[in-house]
Amino acid sequence: MAYVIEAEGLVKEYRMGLLPWRARIVRALDGVDLRVARGTLFSLLGPNGAGKTTLVKILSTLLIPDRGWARVSGFDVVEEAGEVRRRIGVVLGGERALYWRLSGWDNLWFFSQLYGIPPREARRRVRELLELVGLEEWAHVRVENYSKGMKQRLHIARGLINDPEVLLLDEPTIGLDPKAAREVRGIVRRIVREGRTVLLTTHYMVEAEELSDRVAIINGGRIVAEGAPEDLKSLVSGGSIVELRVAGGVGVREAVERLGGRVISVGEVDGARVFKVLVPEPDFFIEALLSELPRLDARIRGLDVRSPSLEDVFIKLTGGGRE
Numbered sequence: 001m002a003y004v005i006e007a008e009g010l011v012k013e014y015r016m017g018l019l020p021w022r023a024r025i026v027r028a029l030d031g032v033d034l035r036v037a038r039g040t041l042f043s044l045l046g047p048n049g050a051g052k053t054t055l056v057k058i059l060s061t062l063l064i065p066d067r068g069w070a071r072v073s074g075f076d077v078v079e080e081a082g083e084v085r086r087r088i089g090v091v092l093g094g095e096r097a098l099y100w101r102l103s104g105w106d107n108l109w110f111f112s113q114l115y116g117i118p119p120r121e122a123r124r125r126v127r128e129l130l131e132l133v134g135l136e137e138w139a140h141v142r143v144e145n146y147s148k149g150m151k152q153r154l155h156i157a158r159g160l161i162n163d164p165e166v167l168l169l170d171e172p173t174i175g176l177d178p179k180a181a182r183e184v185r186g187i188v189r190r191i192v193r194e195g196r197t198v199l200l201t202t203h204y205m206v207e208a209e210e211l212s213d214r215v216a217i218i219n220g221g222r223i224v225a226e227g228a229p230e231d232l233k234s235l236v237s238g239g240s241i242v243e244l245r246v247a248g249g250v251g252v253r254e255a256v257e258r259l260g261g262r263v264i265s266v267g268e269v270d271g272a273r274v275f276k277v278l279v280p281e282p283d284f285f286i287e288a289l290l291s292e293l294p295r296l297d298a299r300i301r302g303l304d305v306r307s308p309s310l311e312d313v314f315i316k317l318t319g320g321g322r323e
């Protein structure tokens, strides 16, 4: 198996505060190993502050790790940073790397010339990329008139200007409405179909589940699980997820556990508590629960049974997270 991204034992710490005696060390990566096969889409899924951006920055040579090593396309990200940069495209979330007063075409042309692409080839490339991201009709309109989704699509085109083997995408759909996010995901799929390798970070389970060949769940600077979405779901397999909404009652959680359920999260919606419970045999569990709850003075507001999703795995392994 040819791995186009490899990393082992990556550690990165940030020092917070200017005064040495009051400095606080934040360990953003705490020994990360990673292997991404050529031509696949790999997602790093994790809550805020998990270390996703730090990892992408190390792989794109923008940060140097304190310990460990990483190679992209066979080149070391520290020792051979120039070689790595020639072979990657990077789209960092929230960046403002476009010139808003220039058109989409002029932005891509400008970046093509920074890479020293000969004019004839650059023209062809810009045309193809605008087509890939569905902006050919907007090519000569200033970027300041683009919607958020269009800007993000242009960002992605910019990340591909040097025809990279590997595209690193940090939170590509953050802040986009569902339609714009769907368009971006479609483009990402096309990029992988072209034979490139894509590593993307996200905290949207659905995105990771829908797009990825493999997913690594990262939390607190460590990869806590890695595999194909289906494999990861089997971590909470051997059962069903029962979502139980109850109002009032004392000792509900204890009762759920006594009946063989494993509580993976507890939330609150409209004044009712929502228990997500992993249960081996839902029929038996629900029957027993229905006779138990009235004794605890708990009123059932809703009950739902479904198969586990990637989100359940994520919650189980990270103890929460957004979305």
Ligand SMILES: Nc1ncnc2c1ncn2[C@@H]1O[C@H](COP(=O)(O)OP(=O)(O)OP(=O)(O)O)[C@@H](O)[C@H]1O
Binding pocket: 014, 015, 016, 026, 027, 028, 046, 047, 048, 049, 050, 051, 052, 053, 054, 055, 203
């Ligand atoms: N420049 C910095 N200085 C100090 N601490 C930082 C810096 N950048 C990141 N951190 C800290 O390192 C940890 C990991 O941050 P990182 O941005 O890599 O996480 P993330 O998974 O990308 O999160 P998010 O989804 O919020 O972008 C967090 O605790 C963060 O506060």
